[in-house]
Amino acid sequence: MAKVITVQDAEELQRKGEQPPAGSILTPSARDLLYGGRAGKTTAAAPAAASKGPSTPKTPDLEYRWKPGADAKSxxxxxxxxxxxxxxxxxxxxxxxxxxxxxxxxxxxxxxxxxxxxxxxxxxxxxxxxxxxxxxxxxxxxxxxxxxxxxxxxxxxxxxxxxxxxxxxxxxxxxxxxxxxxxxxxxxxxxxxxxxxxxxxxxxxxxxxxxxxxxxxxxxxxxxxxxxxxxxxxxxxxxxxxxxxxxxxxxxxxxxxxxxxxxxxxxxxxxxLGGGLHRFTGGQAKELINIRQKLGMTDPRANLKECELCDSADFRPTATCLAPDTEGDAVKSDPSVEALVQQITEQLMKQIGKK
Ligand SMILES: [Zn+2]
Structure with missing residues (x-):
């Protein structure tokens, strides 16, 4: 009796980089997964029972998967x-x-x-x-x-x-x-x-x-x-x-x-058009980069801060994490400025104490 290849079997074959055995029978979903909807090279045909009922919606996968270490040589x-x-x-x-x-x-x-x-x-x-x-x-x-x-x-x-x-x-x-x-x-x-x-x-x-x-x-x-x-x-x-x-x-x-x-x-x-370009925010860009990563695609900006994401020297002055609205905080957090402030404060306190 011919072996029936289900979509789960097909996924396993794909993982291993193997093809269905000759003469095996593929369900429609398995055929779509392996061949992207085209007729497979196997002589297999879907059995009548397997074609009954609604098929599972699926996005065709067109990626070609070869068997590692098995390149033709001669x-x-x-x-x-x-x-x-x-x-x-x-x-x-x-x-x-x-x-x-x-x-x-x-x-x-x-x-x-x-x-x-x-x-x-x-x-x-x-x-x-x-x-x-x-x-x-x-x-x-x-x-x-x-x-x-x-x-x-x-x-x-x-x-x-x-x-x-x-x-x-x-x-x-x-x-x-x-x-x-x-x-x-x-x-x-x-x-x-x-x-x-x-x-x-x-x-x-x-x-x-x-x-x-x-x-x-x-x-x-x-x-x-x-x-x-x-x-x-x-x-x-x-x-x-x-x-x-x-x-x-x-x-x-x-x-x-x-x-x-x-x-x-x-x-x-x-x-x-002359009106400038309206950009979304770094936070909104971050959300889109997260979606990209969830779809399995990497992005070199993944580890950047939100304020570093929407930078373009030609369409907007270079954005940095020292944007004007955060500049005050940035100055306060500068160790050399903090030391200077501390020094001046101590001198003032001394002078006040002398009076
Ligand atoms: Zn070229």
Missing amino acids: AADLEKFFHSADMQVLKDRICDIGRRLWVREYTDGNGGNITVRVGDNLALCTPTLICKGFMKPEDICLVDLDGKQLAGTRVRTSEAMTHFGIMKRQPAAKSCVHAHPPHATAFAISNVDIPSCLIPEAEVFLGKIGVATYKTPGSKENADEVGEVGKVHQAVLMENHGVICWGKDVEDAYWKMENIDSYCRTVGFAAS
């Missing part, structure tokens, strides 16, 4: 893996994201690139010199994290190493998307910082936006610089270049790209 195994059903699904998604990048004008010419990590030392990536709007699954390459091409008929992008600079430092970065979205790139080429504390969604889904100093695209220096910044920032503004974002899957990484460009477009427009 040329034959790499080819087999590269053409497997799982890789076909990811190649389709990469092409879909490429089309969305191009349609939204985040890339022009052959600009932009996409990677998806598929092993301890394996990643799918887009090829060089291709328009991201019209890629086909057969254009996608398989490389290791040092950039060596392992499969595919087109040459991999030279900027893949920038993506791997992040992936090697941040294990949660399972996919990176790089593009040159005009509104965010405008900040990347100006001397204006992207302000924070303006739109809640940006605080929750982008977190603190990182800034990587300019290095030659495709160079090791660029990979190291972006990698260090990307280790703690999910969206990184690359000076005089563009943006790179990472996520748990390619859709997640792409969403950050939409988030940052939309945010920069709105901020730029609001700044041009």
Whole structure:
């Protein structure tokens, strides 16, 4: 009798990085969990009994989980893996994201690139010199994290190493998307910082936006610089270049790209209205950072004081914890000032005593 895989069994398989046994039967929820709603590569089909009744509402999980220590090694195994059903699904998604990048004008010419990590030392990536709007699954390459091409008929992008600079430092970065979205790139080429504390969604889904100093695209220096910044920032503004974002899957990484460009477009427009920018408070920002953390995303501002959160030198004089309304307290708490006050008080008391 065929084994029935429930959603609990599927979660256990995911944790172990394993696939359902051949011929097993998946419940609809288990199939959604493992394959994000698409038909699985197993020949299993949901039994009639399992399809009765309402299914449990669930958000599809598109993260690709490989079995640690089990990367294909031989040329034959790499080819087999590269053409497997799982890789076909990811190649389709990469092409879909490429089309969305191009349609939204985040890339022009052959600009932009996409990677998806598929092993301890394996990643799918887009090829060089291709328009991201019209890629086909057969254009996608398989490389290791040092950039060596392992499969595919087109040459991999030279900027893949920038993506791997992040992936090697941040294990949660399972996919990176790089593009040159005009509104965010405008900040990347100006001397204006992207302000924070303006739109809640940006605080929750982008977190603190990182800034990587300019290095030659495709160079090791660029990979190291972006990698260090990307280790703690999910969206990184690359000076005089563009943006790179990472996520748990390619859709997640792409969403950050939409988030940052939309945010920069709105901020730029609001700044041009001439009335200044209305910010929420540091306390309100703290609440949003807490929500971000509850959703499983880290934020380098987590340990900052509330008064340090809504700082931007270009859109508001630098906020500090010595803001005018607390300055009096701050002066009182300065040890050198306290000592001076004590000294003067003692002298006054002596003089009063002499009289
Ligand atoms: Zn670029």
